[in-house]
Amino acid sequence: MNYPIYLDYNATTPCAPEVIEAMIPFFAEHFGNAASKNHPYGWIAENAVEEAREAVARLIGAKSKEIVFTSGATESINLGIKGIFEAFQGERQHFITAKSEHKAVLDTFEEIEKKGAEVSYLPVNSLGEIDLEGLEKAILPHTKMICLMWANNETGIIHPIEKIAQLAESRNIILFTDAVQAAGKIPIFTQGIHLMAISAHKLYGPKGIGALYVRHNHSLPKPWPQIHGGGHEKNMRSGTLNVPGIVGFGKACSLRNQEMGEEVVRLEVLRNQLENQVLELSDTFLNGSQNNRLPHVTNIAFAGVEGEELLKKINQKVAVSSGSACTSITPKPSHVLKAMGLDSDLGRASIRFSLGRSTTSQEVEQAVNWVRQVIHKLRDA
Structure with a gap:
């Protein structure tokens, strides 16, 4: 596959x-x-x-x-x-x-x-x-x-x-x-x-x-x-x-005890690379603090697009989620983002990107390019 x-x-x-x-x-x-x-x-x-x-x-x-x-x-x-x-x-x-x-x-x-x-x-x-x-x-x-x-x-x-x-x-x-x-x-x-x-x-x-x-x-x-x-x-x-x-x-x-120190540094660099480039798109917002967070995670809201369609399109080439895997089967906005004050539409149009052991710089670059394409296409539709 x-x-x-x-x-x-x-x-x-x-x-x-x-x-x-x-x-x-x-x-x-x-x-x-x-x-x-x-x-x-x-x-x-x-x-x-x-x-x-x-x-x-x-x-x-x-x-x-x-x-x-x-x-x-x-x-x-x-x-x-x-x-x-x-x-x-x-x-x-x-x-x-x-x-x-x-x-x-x-x-x-x-x-x-x-x-x-x-x-x-x-x-x-x-x-x-x-x-x-x-x-x-x-x-x-x-x-x-x-x-x-x-x-x-x-x-x-x-x-x-x-x-x-x-x-x-x-x-x-x-x-x-x-x-x-x-x-x-x-x-x-x-x-x-x-x-x-x-x-x-x-x-x-x-x-x-x-x-x-x-x-x-x-x-x-x-x-x-x-x-x-x-x-x-x-x-x-x-x-x-x-x-x-x-x-x-x-x-x-x-293995985590052995690898965690180096992985923290590597993944933070890759996460920042992804986050900074995606946030260059207009009307995109970081959900949560830029400080005091896990090094491999970013959650980004995309205004002006419909959440379900956004997730469907992104996942054609990049596997991501809109929140917890345990609640992703429902179309409701994330309860976490709701608690943070995001309105329902923006909550539904938010994507969590979480990187890991096998993530490469090339994959991040490809993911960013695909996100750009999808957002432009959805907003122009």
Whole structure:
């Protein structure tokens, strides 16, 4: 198939060849169940899982015992939020999040609201930033959790997690961060953080595997399990472990630890090349801040064109999206851009370009030329 240029790395990334190579033996030769403690098939699988757990922990600055493997970030988010809600059952509970969070977070909070939780949804400004004073004022005596993403999946905006962690720590409140778009892209940490969701397929690992970081040795409660049956993963997430996926996740994290520093610099140059040239077109606008954002992402609004037609035409030669892959099946404008104050038409006519490991300068040049052609054609029509 003649694929278009791929600039949708925030939606998913291809498995690195080294990741595939590491996984293959665990589909056939080393096919054992990691919970089989009585023979070598199980021992080899278990050892591979624990090595991968250490690699995942190293990427985020955690201890290996703090990593709970899940089927992906959405499950990790559900486990973290619903699990804490259940841990505090019987008490009055208040949670704080932001209007620009991923739908996995917003929809999960909507579910616990139905069961009696109070949730405050912080606004963001036109750059997608939250107000730290507003966050502090939103804290109530019965606030149990602050849940804010590390970096936004649509605009790349990075929240001041260090300051948020200090605030949460000073008030003895659980801090949960969706670090899916940050892990493996920029250096991150766990100090002051209680829960963190990450996903393998966003950092050149396989789909269907993710993790929840759960802070140990702290007085605040850990989430209650949402899946029961066997007590796997320290009784926090029962189910036979996806050994090939976990091995691939671990290998991807090791690669990211090695490559991330150079990649940050390379991708920022390419992103700026794309962004600056596209913004030379009249009536185009950057969505979000030019500062304090992920190095590989830009989100650009194109005035004077119809959003659905724009996306359809661009994707003939350049694979991009108008927002989160989880919500791109609907023609509605992005809830993130709406929270930032963009009107519906401009929100629908916005495109997220996200670059990655295989992106070249030549591809960026070709993408820019195609965008120019499409915009001129649509505006002249």
